[in-house]
Amino acid sequence: MALAAAGASANVSAQVPTFASTSNLVVLSATALDGKGRPVTDLRRDELRVFEEGRPQRIEHFTEARELQARVLLLVDVSGSMNEALKTASSKMAAVQLMAALAAEDQVALAGFDSRYFGLVPFTRDRQAILRGLDSAEPFGSTALHDALDQAAKDLASHGEGRRAVVVITDGIDTASQQTPDVVIARSRALDVPIYTVSVVSPLDDPTSPDYVGQHQSSAAAAGSAQLARYAELSGGAAFRVSDFRALKRAAERISEELKHQYRLGYDAPAGPSRFRRVEIRSTRRGVVVRTRSGYISPS
Numbered sequence: 001m002a003l004a005a006a007g008a009s010a011n012v013s014a015q016v017p018t019f020a021s022t023s024n025l026v027v028l029s030a031t032a033l034d035g036k037g038r039p040v041t042d043l044r045r046d047e048l049r050v051f052e053e054g055r056p057q058r059i060e061h062f063t064e065a066r067e068l069q070a071r072v073l074l075l076v077d078v079s080g081s082m083n084e085a086l087k088t089a090s091s092k093m094a095a096v097q098l099m100a101a102l103a104a105e106d107q108v109a110l111a112g113f114d115s116r117y118f119g120l121v122p123f124t125r126d127r128q129a130i131l132r133g134l135d136s137a138e139p140f141g142s143t144a145l146h147d148a149l150d151q152a153a154k155d156l157a158s159h160g161e162g163r164r165a166v167v168v169i170t171d172g173i174d175t176a177s178q179q180t181p182d183v184v185i186a187r188s189r190a191l192d193v194p195i196y197t198v199s200v201v202s203p204l205d206d207p208t209s210p211d212y213v214g215q216h217q218s219s220a221a222a223a224g225s226a227q228l229a230r231y232a233e234l235s236g237g238a239a240f241r242v243s244d245f246r247a248l249k250r251a252a253e254r255i256s257e258e259l260k261h262q263y264r265l266g267y268d269a270p271a272g273p274s275r276f277r278r279v280e281i282r283s284t285r286r287g288v289v290v291r292t293r294s295g296y297i298s299p300s
Contacts, residue, residue, distance in 0.1 A: 172224025
């Protein structure tokens with residue numbers, strides 16, 4: 001998808017803080033939350049600690065949330081399994097809520113997927129263009145969720161620095177992917193692309209709904225929700241399960257708040273063989289938890 005053709009002019013791109021490019025620079029997107037789950041917006045560099053495999057690392061680059069513009073790739077499931085009134089309306093409402101909470105200078109792109117991944121609207125500040133793109137999508141076909149997330153992460157990572165995230169709206173049930181979840185998760189972590197997932201389920205499968213009819217979700221719905229939660233956790237995003245408009249609104253508001261307050265940190269990778277390395281960010285401020293991707297593949 002040619003999202004690169006869309007968005008920002010060279011003028012605007014020049015205003016986005018960037019990190020000096022080196023072969024061993026590890027860049028981390030991070031969200032800080034207080035004890036009540038609210039974003040912490042005023043952390044300083046000296047209040048953060050980065051650990052790789054448990055060992056402290058020197059923070060070489062730090063960009064505060066308020067200095068960054070946002071680029072959000074909204075990825076919408078338009079497969080046949082989403083051909084229900086609630087699911088179709090939920091996709092549009094999520095887009096409306098997210099865009100309303102973003103700043104005017106932030107950019108949104110829209111992509112869809114069924115058995116294939118395709119661009120609908122390139123990066124733009126025109127919110128109506130995104131809504132028109134949603135209206136043009138007709139649910140049809142099988143669901144290649146993992147393949148779509150893989151391509152979406154690559155597209156978003158190609159747009160340089162700034163606050164960024166993929167937000168996927170789906171029922172979470174994959175029926176046609178060539179890629180496995182483990183492969184896609186590993187790539188998204190390497191690209192430093194947080195994935196936020198909104199799993200749209202029936203009230204019958206939602207234990208928080210008054211219409212819930214059993215002790216457990218159906219096996220397909222439960223497996224889909226669990227897989228989406230894993231994508232979110234390991235990439236540094238967050239997962240939400242919704243079965244009504246109120247839950248959807250709460251999810252959209254939280255995603256928007258976190259995106260508005262996303263930090264960017266960079267450190268030099270220690271020497272060593274190419275392999276997966278665990279990463280953790282902690283804050284010295286009491287009660288603050290920092291969320292980021294779980295690790296990266298070190299350069300050779």
